[in-house]
Amino acid sequence: MRITELLKKQSIELGVKAASKEEAIDRLIALMDAGGRLNDRVGYKEGILARESLGSTAIGEGIAIPHAKVEAVKEPGLAAITVPEGVDYEAFDGSLSNLIFMIAAPAGGEDVHLEALSRLSTLLMNPGFKEALIHAGSKEEFLEVIDQAETERFGKKEEMDEPEKAAEPEKTGFRVLAVTACPTGIAHTYMAAENLENTGKNWGFPESRNGWFRRRSEYSYERGNQGGRSNYCCGR
Numbered sequence: 001m002r003i004t005e006l007l008k009k010q011s012i013e014l015g016v017k018a019a020s021k022e023e024a025i026d027r028l029i030a031l032m033d034a035g036g037r038l039n040d041r042v043g044y045k046e047g048i049l050a051r052e053s054l055g056s057t058a059i060g061e062g063i064a065i066p067h068a069k070v071e072a073v074k075e076p077g078l079a080a081i082t083v084p085e086g087v088d089y090e091a092f093d094g095s096l097s098n099l100i101f102m103i104a105a106p107a108g109g110e111d112v113h114l115e116a117l118s119r120l121s122t123l124l125m126n127p128g129f130k131e132a133l134i135h136a137g138s139k140e141e142f143l144e145v146i147d148q149a150e151t152e153r154f155g156k157k158e159e160m161d162e163p164e165k166a167a168e169p170e171k172t173g174f175r176v177l178a179v180t181a182c183p184t185g186i187a188h189t190y191m192a193a194e195n196l197e198n199t200g201k202n203w204g205f206p207e208s209r210n211g212w213f214r215r216r217s218e219y220s221y222e223r224g225n226q227g228g229r230s231n232y233c234c235g236r
Contacts, residue, residue, distance in 0.1 A: 011035035031079040043072030058091035067103035076112040
């Protein structure tokens, strides 16, 4: 599912002023509710705060991606705000967050929050992507920036919806093995994998149809292991 399918215009607000992390969270929850994604705002906030209690979901460099997979969510969705002056979201690198995406996923559904987190983290590695979003002059422009970046990286929707061809047998052995760990859960693993893929391409490593790196995550939301897990990106 594309990010632009999860993010409605009603759930975007630009140029927000937030004096605290909780104020930013409340604003995002209100936007998520405005998009019709929730059936219980209070319950959803409890889920967001429970996740934050395990460690801030600010991934550094001015970005935060709070998320919750709880019964209070009616359907998967995203909300987003830009905070030009920044807000202290307790980032590990001490930076103020000025771009915040919030992810909502139903408790009984698929791990949409992880897919969205993966896509967002990957796109945020694109030079200029974050800055283009922060300086977007309208909600339409904000969505257009995401749509263009998503299409360039993952292809058009109709291409994504095509049935996958049978995978070719993988060769045994590794040429590159990379191990990453993320203090906020999993976001940095996706960002590291994207950076490693790009570096591999620049070095001339062959790229398979399914991507140059295979990614395996030890992250398990259901078991409550939501912080600081080791993750692996293995190049064939």
